[in-house]
Amino acid sequence: MQHDVELLILGGGCAGLSLAMQLAQHGQRAPSTLILEQRASYKNDRTWCFWGDAKTPFAQQAAHQWQTFKVVGAGQERRLDCSETPYRMLTAEQFYNAAAAALATVPQMRLKMESTVNSEPQLRQGRWHFETPEGAFSAASVVDTRPQRLPAQDGALLWQSFYGLEIACAQPVFEPSCVELMNFSAATPERVAFTYVLPLSSTRALVEFTVFAVAPFTSDALALDLQSAIAQRVKGAAFTVLRSEQGVLPMGLAGLQATGPSADPAYVRVGLFAGAARPATGYAFQRIQRWAADCGRAMANGGSPIGHPQEPALRGWMDTVFLNVVRRQPELAPQLFMALFSGVASQRVIRFLGESARLSDFVAMVWALPHRPFLRQLFSLPRSL
């Protein structure tokens, strides 16, 4: 049987469902939409964190928020106040439930689970056609959020790999009011590594071990480091594992492919592997929300879908230079991050991470960083994003 819709969204994860939620807000003006998702059901498989004031998308639904975070490395500890834009955590479960509730209000929009799309789409008479094991689909517009296959070595300037466990400890060992954003391990020439801790109470936390390197790391390769990071924090107390999360994020995509199989503007690629993530940090959630709002508005007004916007020139350039320095000298990273967090007012760093940096923030950051590795990078051939 052939299913014909105005919009086909391939992949019902963060980007696909964020767009669906935005379109659902337009009610009857939303195009008839089918979301094809390969998973059989949603699990609480991740947490999305972001800095934001009360008006930031999903700020009110966040399960936790913190007013302070700390960074530890190069023999220093620095605590920063983020009460103006608290660090907030949304669970995947909350997000998927919100999407299901939004879709239930719009009869012309439908999510189909256990639908894997691996076939090459065909453009015939102005419509995109897909064959799947569940049948044939055609659509006037396609938003493709499926991860693209990138070469492990050179697909990105760096890869961010992480493995985390949410644990419940028999004794109070965590400081619930303060996120441990980056606690650097001893630096090596191969990788930058740090532990990230989201304390959910004095006895419960998500503890993650993260690596930036030129190639991805599997969670097996990170397991020993994660165990020792947990051991350092629980100090011998008994604990149980509640759930795990893991990921591999490209930082600075080498060849960004944001268009579809042809130059047809009605087919766009979006999501983590098509420019959703901030190159220098891997944070993508709020960028996806901004894109989804813009794309949803354009489509509700009868336009074509739109992809992620290009990085603004100055920020894109700074991210490229920074990633190249870390790629070339990973052992410098703890010192660089500590210089940033110690030498620049916390609100400036947060604006930079949250993408609302002003020119004065950029200047303050450049000034705070040790100049020599950056000058050396500037006078060598940079690998571009």
Ligand SMILES: Cc1cc2nc3c(=O)[nH]c(=O)nc-3n(C[C@H](O)[C@H](O)[C@H](O)COP(=O)(O)OP(=O)(O)OC[C@H]3O[C@@H](n4cnc5c(N)ncnc54)[C@H](O)[C@@H]3O)c2cc1C
């Ligand atoms: C564990 C984890 C934690 C993260 N935490 C943060 C965070 O705290 N803050 C932040 O800003 N960013 C975070 N990120 C980065 C980013 O926000 C997420 O990766 C986000 O989910 C990216 O959205 P996406 O839609 O591109 O990918 P996904 O959410 O992974 O969605 C892609 C969807 O496509 C489906 N799919 C794949 N192939 C097919 C196919 N062939 N046919 C049909 N469907 C298919 C998948 O099942 C999936 O549902 C995190 C990433 C991970 C992995």
